[in-house]
Amino acid sequence: MDATPFPFGPHALPVLRRRYLARDAEGRVVETPEQMLARVAGAVARGEEPWGGAAAAREMERAFLGLMSQGLFLPNSPTLMNAGRELGQLSACFVIPVEDSLESIFEAVKETALIHKSGGGTGFSFSHLRPAGDVVASTRGVSSGPVSFMRVFDMATEAVKQGGTRRGANMGILAVSHPDIEAFIAAKRRPGVLENFNISVLVNDAFMAAARADGPWQLVNPRDGAVARTVSAAGLLEQMVQAAHQSGEPGLAFYEAINRGNPTPGLGPLEATNPCGEQPLLPHESCNLGSLVLPRFLKDGEVDFPTLEEAAALAVRFLDDVIEINRHPLPQVARASRLTRKIGLGVMGLADLLADLELPYDSPEAAALGREVMARIAAAARAASAELGQRRGSFPAFAASRLAGGWSHMRNATVTTVAPTGTLSLLLGCSSGIEPYFALAYTRRVLEERDLVEFNPRFLARLAALGLDTPEQRRTLAASGNATAIQGLPPELGQVFATAHEIDPEAHLAMQAAFQASTDNGVSKTVNLDAQAGPEQVRRVFTRAHALGLKGVTVFRSGCRGRQVLELLPLP
Ligand code: UDP
The missing domain is CATH 3.20.70.20 (Anaerobic Ribonucleotide-triphosphate Reductase Large Chain)
Structure with missing residues (x-):
């Protein structure tokens, strides 16, 4: 087989070894990350067999492997962990x-x-x-x-x-x-x-x-x-x-x-x-998520929409095949999930995409781009589901659904969700979901006994290009986690690399709304507030989120405890 390109980021290997790669009976890791992707592509493509036989499965296996190994798309963690293995439970x-x-x-x-x-x-x-x-x-x-x-x-x-x-x-x-x-x-x-x-x-x-x-x-x-x-x-x-x-x-x-x-x-x-709030479900329903990696769709300084749409369509086929091969943990879940066949295709790496395009997260242009990106993905994903519905049959509850008026067939009752991509983004070394950068230097606590220390590679590259990547500047960056104290930084660059707490809550909500506009399910988003923010700011965020028609809202004030997957810790 051709050498597979390696899509993973610099901190992926310990996480993959600990949780994702297959093990033998003695608990020894017995596969490489590339073999993991091949295992997943092979297992998911088996979902093609009822319709296209072994030949179709082989063809889609190659396509799925290409999509993942180029780092354009990953399915949710349980699919990476369990596809083609004994457990076989693939939903998040x-x-x-x-x-x-x-x-x-x-x-x-x-x-x-x-x-x-x-x-x-x-x-x-x-x-x-x-x-x-x-x-x-x-x-x-x-x-x-x-x-x-x-x-x-x-x-x-x-x-x-x-x-x-x-x-x-x-x-x-x-x-x-x-x-x-x-x-x-x-x-x-x-x-x-x-x-x-x-x-x-x-x-x-x-x-x-x-x-x-x-x-x-x-x-x-x-x-x-x-x-x-x-x-x-x-x-x-x-x-x-x-x-x-x-x-x-x-x-x-x-x-x-x-x-x-x-x-x-x-x-x-x-x-x-579901636990992170982005996926409303009926009793006993499950959902399979997957995410496109936005910065990998940049070409000559622009989003390559035709390639993005093609990838979205292929990802829908992937996620629908996941339903075919999924070993549901309970018969009630199998029944409810097959009745609606919900999938949730979304994105990760928005902050990276915006940084590459030099668009500040809180600019109207960034929200407009977010809106367009998700609209294009959603349209391609719906069309792909409709086409699958025509060939494989609509989801069983289709005739009595609200979708029946607009489409003649639909394979999936929902096709889009924006997931947090907490671990997936770490594996790929990209920014998570549609969140702005949380910090430009931080430790990421992913496994109980291990912290990963990271500087934002894009920011370091910009510093280097300006001759500003010195040990002293790095110390400054590590201490504050943001760009404000970096000496000699052009102000436009400071805006492009503004972190979650520096961004106005209203801009957080605007981005959430931009993506929600064409997302069937919910959009995972935390509205970050700085430590000094008062209760009145929380109140404003709650009422604005409702007025914007969002499906939900989560705030997180810096320094308060709670659901903190990413922790900003000053480095020594
Ligand atoms: N999830 C979970 N446990 C975890 C992380 C995630 O059960 O430790 C579920 C939860 O339903 C969440 C969904 O997976 O809403 C997607 O989370 P995320 O995108 O962060 O998962 P990833 O695929 O990146 O591991």
């Missing part, structure tokens, strides 16, 4: 239903454990559980309520630890009308509690309007629909603002925006998302 995202009975709650705990073991992340709506202190007929006792049961999921997650590959991740969601909403909002304010959970409040337009008008808000017991209490809507929103200001949580999920994009309302409303 799951939503598990939790109904108002002990049986359902502990069945969900069991399902969660099995999914975590296989490398997937789980999200739950706890909105159907009766509140704490409510009656339990069979025992004449009282219920513990959603927050208390979340601890059971948390401890199960801690115990499973995903078989040493990745830690289990959960999203807990509670409706803003639930009587326990205040306890839920405050649940993560203390450190060390629910550490395997991200939490989001599912808010609706009526609540946001009531908060704006300083009106009353009814908390309703889901067991019998009775009003448990009436509170101030603005006061409740304020509790979310204060908690998010302090700890980065809860995030908000916007009910109407999410359900406007529900392709199959006949199968029920969307009430929960």
Whole structure:
């Protein structure tokens, strides 16, 4: 076989060896990164066989391998880890239903454990559980309520630890009308509690309007629909603002925006998302994500759109084949996932692309380019799914879906999602998702016992070209993590390399909105605030995100604890 180009970045190997590369019975790593890509391409291309036989599978295997080994695209981590291996579980995202009975709650705990073991992340709506202190007929006792049961999921997650590959991740969601909403909002304010959970409040337009008008808000017991209490809507929103200001949580999920994009309302409303919030799913659905690597599509100083569209179409075929060969961890998941065949193609490396084009992240031009890039990807991806639908059949729930009017066939109920790409971007040495640079020098904590120290290579190259890459400047850069203290740097360059905390929250939201405009599912994005930002800035971000029609919003104030995958640590 031809020598495969090596797409991985300088810090990929330890991560690949620890978690991705195949091992023998004694636990020794028995494949190279190139062999991993060949394993994945070969396994996924088997999904072609029912339609094109072995010949089609061989042809697509070459195409898939080319796409990955040129560093143009990678599927989500479970696909890289498990395709062509015994486990065979390839999806990153799951939503598990939790109904108002002990049986359902502990069945969900069991399902969660099995999914975590296989490398997937789980999200739950706890909105159907009766509140704490409510009656339990069979025992004449009282219920513990959603927050208390979340601890059971948390401890199960801690115990499973995903078989040493990745830690289990959960999203807990509670409706803003639930009587326990205040306890839920405050649940993560203390450190060390629910550490395997991200939490989001599912808010609706009526609540946001009531908060704006300083009106009353009814908390309703889901067991019998009775009003448990009436509170101030603005006061409740304020509790979310204060908690998010302090700890980065809860995030908000916007009910109407999410359900406007529900392709199959006949199968029920969307009430929960995956752990990082970008993928709303119905009970027992799973989703396979994949991401195109934007800076690799630059040609002569411009985005090469025809090549990007071609890659998007091929990536859709890849992700649809993943559904074919996926070994689902539970029969209920297999059933729900095959009914809608959801996939989520997105991007990574936006900040790198913008830096290469010398566009500041917070410029209108950058948002316009983001909008165009995602629109072109989405159009190509939808067309590819429609074509697959024609040849292989539409997803089984298609006829009753909202898509049936616009397209004659569609293989997948959703085709696009912008994932965080936390590990994928590390593997490829590119910036993550659509985030701006978090810092220009940082340690990236990816494995429990190891920190990776990195300078932004693009920034170093620019410094070198200007004769500014000196040990002293590097020390300055390492100490602050940003370009502001670099002596002699042209100001335009400072703007191009502005980091997440230097960028106005409004520009973060503008970029999220630019990508959301043509993304079927959600867009993973954190709105970073600097350490001095007050609660009023969090409030503004929450209300703006709602006004922009986003599906959700997450803030993170520098220095506050919480979901920090990247940590800015001064270097010695
Ligand atoms: N995820 C998870 N555990 C992790 C990281 C991610 O379960 O440690 C799931 C979760 O559903 C998340 C999705 O994978 O929303 C995508 O995350 P990301 O893009 O960061 O994953 P990658 O493919 O880069 O590893």
